[in-house]
Amino acid sequence: xxxxxxxxxxxxxxxxxxxxxxxxxxxxxxxxxxxxxxxxxxxxxxxxxxxxxxxxxxxxxxxxxxxxxxxxxxxxxxxxxxxxxxxxxxxxxxxxxxxxxxxxxxxxxxxxxxxxxxxxxxxxxxxxxxxxxxxxxxxxxxxxxxxxxxxxxxxxxxxxxxxxxxxxxxxxxxxxxxxxxxxxxxxxxxxxxxxxxxxxxxxxxxxxxxxxxxxxxxxxxxxxxxxxxxxxxxxxxxxxxxxxxxxxxxxxxxxxxxxxxxxxxxxxxxxxxxxxxxxxxxxxxxxxxxxxxxxxxxxxxxxxxxxxxxxxxxxxxxxxxxxxxxxxxxxxx
Amino acid sequence: xxxxxxxxxxxxxxxxxxxxxxxxxxxxxxxxxxxxxxxxxxxxxxxxxxxxxxxxxxxxxxxxxxxxxxxxxxxxxxxxxxxxxxxxxxxxxxxxxxxxxxxxxxxxxxxxxxxxxxxxxxxxxxxxxxxxxxxxxxxxxxxxxxxxxxxxxxxxxxxxxxxxxxxxxxxxxxxxxxxxxxxxxxxxxxxxxxxxxxxxxxxxxxxxxxxxxxxxxxxxxxxxxxxxxxxxxxxxxxxxxxxxxxxxxxxxxxxxxxxxxxxxxxxxxxxxxxxxxxxxxxxxxxxxxxxxxxxxxxxxxxxxxxxxxxxxxxxxxxxxxxxxxxxxxxxxx
Numbered sequence: 001x002x003x004x005x006x007x008x009x010x011x012x013x014x015x016x017x018x019x020x021x022x023x024x025x026x027x028x029x030x031x032x033x034x035x036x037x038x039x040x041x042x043x044x045x046x047x048x049x050x051x052x053x054x055x056x057x058x059x060x061x062x063x064x065x066x067x068x069x070x071x072x073x074x075x076x077x078x079x080x081x082x083x084x085x086x087x088x089x090x091x092x093x094x095x096x097x098x099x100x101x102x103x104x105x106x107x108x109x110x111x112x113x114x115x116x117x118x119x120x121x122x123x124x125x126x127x128x129x130x131x132x133x134x135x136x137x138x139x140x141x142x143x144x145x146x147x148x149x150x151x152x153x154x155x156x157x158x159x160x161x162x163x164x165x166x167x168x169x170x171x172x173x174x175x176x177x178x179x180x181x182x183x184x185x186x187x188x189x190x191x192x193x194x195x196x197x198x199x200x201x202x203x204x205x206x207x208x209x210x211x212x213x214x215x216x217x218x219x220x221x222x223x224x225x226x227x228x229x230x231x232x233x234x235x236x237x238x239x240x241x242x243x244x245x246x247x248x249x250x251x252x253x254x255x256x257x258x259x260x261x262x263x264x265x266x267x268x269x270x271x272x273x274x275x276x277x278x279x280x281x282x283x284x285x286x287x288x289x290x291x292x293x294x295x296x297x298x299x300x301x302x303x304x305x306x307x308x309x310x311x312x313x314x315x316x317x318x319x320x321x322x323x324x325x326x327x328x329x330x331x332x333x
Numbered sequence: 334x335x336x337x338x339x340x341x342x343x344x345x346x347x348x349x350x351x352x353x354x355x356x357x358x359x360x361x362x363x364x365x366x367x368x369x370x371x372x373x374x375x376x377x378x379x380x381x382x383x384x385x386x387x388x389x390x391x392x393x394x395x396x397x398x399x400x401x402x403x404x405x406x407x408x409x410x411x412x413x414x415x416x417x418x419x420x421x422x423x424x425x426x427x428x429x430x431x432x433x434x435x436x437x438x439x440x441x442x443x444x445x446x447x448x449x450x451x452x453x454x455x456x457x458x459x460x461x462x463x464x465x466x467x468x469x470x471x472x473x474x475x476x477x478x479x480x481x482x483x484x485x486x487x488x489x490x491x492x493x494x495x496x497x498x499x500x501x502x503x504x505x506x507x508x509x510x511x512x513x514x515x516x517x518x519x520x521x522x523x524x525x526x527x528x529x530x531x532x533x534x535x536x537x538x539x540x541x542x543x544x545x546x547x548x549x550x551x552x553x554x555x556x557x558x559x560x561x562x563x564x565x566x567x568x569x570x571x572x573x574x575x576x577x578x579x580x581x582x583x584x585x586x587x588x589x590x591x592x593x594x595x596x597x598x599x600x601x602x603x604x605x606x607x608x609x610x611x612x613x614x615x616x617x618x619x620x621x622x623x624x625x626x627x628x629x630x631x632x633x634x635x636x637x638x639x640x641x642x643x644x645x646x647x648x649x650x651x652x653x654x655x656x657x658x659x660x661x662x663x664x665x666x
Binding site: 003006007010011014015028029032033035036037038039158159160161203204298299300301302304305306308309 | 336339340343344347348361362365366368369370371372491492493494536537631632633634635637638639641642
């Protein structure tokens with residue numbers, strides 16, 4: 001643990017909390033340098049059809065018509081988050097998923113105040129690996145929106161010398177929150193409508209987020225008229241390693257040594273979020289629409305080993321971490 | 334120490350000992366990707382005037398005439414290396430430096446078998462920072478060779494978005510050896526004549542090289558006719574942190590966990606040696622001429638912190654290392 005604290009202190013002393021802002025998208029070479037430094041950058045001026053003020057509710061409904069789309073539903077806005085169930089156990093809970101039309105979804109944001117709806121299927125819901133591999137199984141609930149959404153960001157694909165692994169559409173409002181986590185992906189994230197509020201921590205501050213192992217559960221609803229409830233998954237379901245700090249913005253949630261960075265991303269702005277950076281995401285009250293392009297992390301070199309080390313996963317560090325766990329609510333499934 | 338061993342094992346499991354060979358120099362973007370991965374690459378086809386078979390002894394003498402050049406002289410070929418003096422103490426010993434003409438130097442390689450001569454002034458002896466900063470103090474002992482030596486490697490300068498920090502000329506033979514060490518520079522190293530034999534270890538295997546702190550000394554000669562002897566520097570001279578493994582090729586010099594990589598670099602070939610990689614260098618019997626371009630390491634991001642961590646310098650790791658030191662010959666000056 002001392003190693004991790006030393007590393008995070010040195011990293012912050014050298015890099016501070018500065019976030020670079022570019023007034024135009026980078027060239028492939030400029031972006032390659034940026035990705036090498038591996039710090040978040042806000043990019044203005046990424047013009048794609050979706051960001052050209054055309055994605056009104058009417059436009060989206062007209063394009064999508066009554067095609068069914070998969071929407072996450074929770075009572076509290078916490079999809080993919082640690083939640084304590086009535087049995088007193090903290091689970092990693094996945095959302096209930098309902099199929100509805102785009103019109104249904106958009107009307108929920110003004111109407112249903114008892115549940116949180118979030119289009120966040122994040123499985124490459126616009127373009128998945130199947131699209132790039134040119135296989136017949138390529139399917140998207142949003143294929144009619146594809147003309148407005150480029151399948152790749154050219155300066156990013158050129159820089160990494162690869163296609164994205166997944167391109168996703170996100171639609172939600174302030175009720176939906178993404179709990180803090182990190183991904184093994186380089187991420188290009190563009191806001192189309194509304195505002196996104198990111199709280200970021202560098203990979204070196206992973207120790208501040210106290211990852212624990214949680215049993216898996218899911219919100220279910222027996223019938224459309226009954227309330228959502230947490231259903232623990234069978235004991236054979238693998239446990240989930242997740243931060244026990246859901247919202248780093250709550251007072252006392254982080255140790256004094258943490259240096260969270262807040263980034264407000266307006267419509268038309270793009271965030272480069274490097275692989276391994278921790279992020280908690282909130283949205284404005286209005287309907288917030290975003291797109292993201294995930295590129296696989298570079299496995300050669302030091303990056304993967306370093307990120308694994310800094311998370312403590314599978315490293316000697318994990319022992320030190322688990323020694324710290326007394327008093328936590330962790331249960332092994 | 335366990336952290337460092339874990340890191341080096343994981344790094345090797347992921348990367349192996351493969352060295353990529355390019356049949357032509359990379360583009361700036363290709364090189365940026367290579368530098369991001371930060372593993373050595375052998376590059377063929379870097380054509381500069383110096384490598385066009387023109388640098389015969391006659392040519393070099395004709396160009397240089399009787400200009401004085403600074404040459405390192407040692408009794409054993411170990412310039413900048415740990416050597417045990419007659420007083421029984423191991424010092425980090427710098428070479429004696431003699432001024433001579435190019436003709437003098439080249440004749441030494443066939444003639445004087447009792448001493449090792451190595452042109453290795455490595456202070457930007459062809460182009461130094463003063464050249465790139467355009468200041469009046471720009472001076473090179475080899476300025477007449479500059480037309481044969483480009484001041485920068487364009488794909489490297491474009492990739493890093495900077496000029497080199499130093500460009501050096503090296504001339505030696507098999508008597509001169511460079512003890513294993515690492516530099517805080519990205520290094521482009523081209524062999525002009527002869528053959529260079531590199532033994533490389535990744536930054537993650539720094540713990541195998543047992544860095545220690547040594548008092549400083551220098552070879553001196555009271556007069557041209559007396560023998561070279563080691564003169565300890567005044568106690569106020571800072572001690573030098575250096576590997577106590579001089580030659581990693583000797584049996585038993587490295588622990589079983591080390592994975593040294595041997596690279597033979599022929600005339601006309603270029604090695605990209607990333608910042609922080611450990612290297613031991615030998616040369617062929619024939620006169621071996623080489624050039625290198627050093628570019629400052631990128632200080633932003635994780636690289637510097639990681640290299641510092643892996644060397645144990647200034648980190649909690651150093652404690653573990655110094656605990657291991659019983660039985661070593663280290664003396665603090």
